[in-house]
Amino acid sequence: MQKRRKWQNLVIGITSFFLLTSCGVETKQLERLGLITAIGFDLKKENQIKGTVAVSKFDPMAKVMTNVISADANTLQTLRAEENLATDQRLEMGQLRCVIYSEELAEKGIIQLVNALNRDPTVGNMVYLTIAEKDAFSIISMEEKKIKVNIGTYLYNLIRQNVERELLISPTLHEFNHKFFDYGQDPVLPILKVKKDKVAISGVALFNDDKMVATLNNDKLFYLKLITDEYRTGSKELEFNRDEFSKIINVQGGQSYGEIYNKLFISIDNLRSNTKIHLINKKNLTFKVEVKMDSRLLETTNYLDLGKPANMKFIEKKINKEMESQIKKLLLFFQEKQVDPVGIGNEYMAHVRGKPISQKKWKELYKNAKFDVQVKNTLTKTGTMD
Template sequence: MKKFRYFLLLLFLCIALVGCAETKLLERVGLVTLIGYDLGKEEGVETTAVVRQVSTELESKVAVITAENETSQGTRAKINRRAAEKIMSGQLRGVLFGEEFTQGGIGHYIENLLKNPAMSGDIIMAVVEGQTKALLEYQYPDIEDIGEHIYKLVEQNIKSEQVVSSTLHDVAKDYYFMGRDIAMPIIRRDEELIEISGIALFKKDKMIGKLSVDDSFYVKLSRDDYHAGVYELKIKGDDLPSSLLKDPPDEINLVFDPIKTHKDVKLVNPKTPEFDLHLTVQARLLEIKPNVNVGNSKKVETLEKAISKSLSSEISRVIAYCQNVGSDVYGFGEYYRSSVRHSELTEEKWDELYKEMKVNVHVDFTLLRSGVFE
């Protein structure tokens, strides 16, 4: 009987606690789906929020609200005062940074997101050419929800391995790991559309360079295992042997989809330092222009060697650019630290070593044929 009384008391307390909880009905709140940060006046922060509001008839509308203050939390309070419903951030799916804003550092905002228990590690992050406010406030005739559209744009390109992954989880990992820097997609408005235009390169938490969307392929190929995606490669005519084409044009265009890649990085000289980067790529040729007889095994072998040479050259060029600007998005510092015992590697020490680093790039490309080529 005593146990039964305890049970009734516990049940009563649970019901009372639930009754005291704050109700958050959809029609009474505004759901922030995406936020953008720009430089405000006098070194403040200008925050633009995309807010989804649901009516009692379950019809939703999207509002874009901008506010400026000294801190991001201060702008949130201002946005809340300008919204028809109470602002909730539990449905946040994307964070954008204006290009100029990133040059002052985004580490504080990464840390704030990680500290918030309502934030998911799958939030996507990207840099905007120009200001995020201008991008988000523009009236796109064919885009109803700009927040959802940008999230899906970046997400599907990450999943199809067209760009490096820039989820909060991945960005935070690169930010906190010594010897590895952040890379994230750059988006821009092109007339009535939004597109990915390249990738931003960071040193610690500050953007210091960028690569074209084509060059982002070489970054991803060199630092991650590749399993999908389609890429168009251009090989200069001078790099093509006469046995492949009698009168080679100025360049030959190939489109292939990587089926399987594998990366092997070895530190061969800790003093320089010097690395061997060996990549094996097995891919299916989707298109080649002008036509080459890929039914001929000797020509296929010649073509594979030409592709391997071109990929090695392009990857070396992109690595050299990253060294020049000082961004180690490949994580060579991480390889160095794990390979050299008692290295006591610091950021300052790796900065000096990274500038003098030598990377020997070797690509073994194998063409997988699946039947008829047009």
Template sequence: MKHNPLFHSLLVLTFFLTGCLPHKSIEDAALVDVAAFDLIDEEKIKGTMLIPQFIQDETGGVEEKHISSVGESVQEIYRNVESKSSKPLRMGKVSMIFFGDELAKKDISRYIDFLQRDPDIGREVYLGVVAGNAEDLIKGKYSKTEPTGEYIEQLMEQNTTKYIPTQNLQKFLYAYYSDGMDPSLPYFQKEGKEMKLAGYVFFDKNKMVYSIPFSEAFVLKLLSQDFKNGLQPIEYKDHQVALENIGSKVKYRIKGDKNNPEFHINLKVNGMVGEIVPANRKIATKELEKAFKDYFTEHTTQLIQEFQENNIDPLGLGEVIKNRHGNFDPEKWKEKYPNIPVKVNVSVRILEKGIAG
């Protein structure tokens, strides 16, 4: 094969040509860490972006900048925020997006499209609903050592492993589009100078309709996924007893025929006694197991009843029916759902009692 010098030089040239595209280096961009959206009136929403700016001196500190703007769509807000920023806005590092509860109650879907369309936005982004004003929440300073964005992200991560169902943008989109499932999101609140995870909220497709307090979220997590973490305190014969979850498994079964399905949810919890107040060595493990079994049975059944009364399906029972039985009709299912019998069979085993007898 003959080598043509002209051809080779052209080939080499192409590598230099790649420099012709606009560069986006980190120092030259405003990397949004957390975003918050609040409803202002019927049409307009206010978006606030939290942008950490790294101070270039030996302290290496981070200064937080908040830019707010008003618009009818996320992109409009984006543009208006850029009009107030010296650097171009980039959403590639966004870790959490909050929606004010007013907005969530009205219609969250209008602000979701942007999140799934922009290739810059990852799928492990957390979403959350805020009691009151989302802007206030992200403007708070919660830690002296950590930047707010990081603080919020770690608060979410920490609690996700223990008390609330795994949630991120992909999970939300999955449920949002699914015919047999409704989305749900964690619920945050600003309390004085602290922020806290206040509970969990549930959507009917695109509108927030129901919420539970944080204390019930653990039960929801037990129903949503297998995991090994978290704890549940209960009251037992004048004692306060806490059970640490060291491994829970949940299985959904359908009994009955196609027209009259019946759900059996089998929930197995393996636990370890974490605390008994006041200390009492005489409580039998068997009794404790029974007490926790009763507690979980009652609370899960109640939770599912509430879901059925509100005609929302955050657990995805519709998906289960659809996958197991086929020929799924979303409209008929929606009519049927509130009256479907759902039975939860809980078994609790206490394997250990810690290092004190």
């Protein structure tokens, strides 16, 4: 009996061993793979897209690690098949880091291309989606010598470090999906621009559904991030008329500087913020945007007398007012363009019982929404001087 048990175990063991190792699962040898790190999509003509991929190789003998392949097709799958025909390596999407859509394509809508990524389980959820200011091809085909690393890695680092520095709203595939599929919010993606052999971020694209309808420059982006997200270590430069500050400008011993400009710039940093949006009136659809922040005053273009508490209060008030008007302007701009990157709709739907309203209905309501913005900034420190 004992012997037979052993024999049975042996058979089970051997069968499992052979099954698991020899057949069935396809093998993927690293040296034979071409890993796609970035894909760019351009609109070739009607119903046809041009895809460009940056492929990273593992061949230690090759000098150039990146290979750029371009092909035309109607769907992502055929595109990959076409591209596979143009290389000696098997193309894999597992290491995809960045996807670029041309502006022209983005204006027509990109959701079918994004959905192709969603359906493919080999594509991660943390892929960055971006918009190219002109065409995606010229970004992907940037010469590797000039940027030193693989273009996919470069773009990934470019976006990641800016997201970490809180200069950009994180544009991952997941966040795009989340905002796109939510009725009450619209996605935002960064715009890439070629600047003297370098790729840089020139602003963000605002989407209505999956169509790009407007852009926002980096300066305005601060306010968008301020009301959608929270800052841990942000910074901002604010512009004022110098006349308004004349009573607190400190003239030291008759010395004066900065007089040549009629503007006064104040820059604050170490900014920590927290924003709440409340629906305060359901009937009139009035939202209250409440921003609370703490910051440090670091730089002024005129010498201000910061020793007196009254003066600090004065500056705080000025900053609050300036920010309030900027935020309000921005919200009205969004309203005019029919985009809702802030998620006002989500806030509204969280307060309405019964059957959820359709997206179309919400966009109708959104046109008439009113906003009441309140900023409360506290200047906690003024650096090493007062």
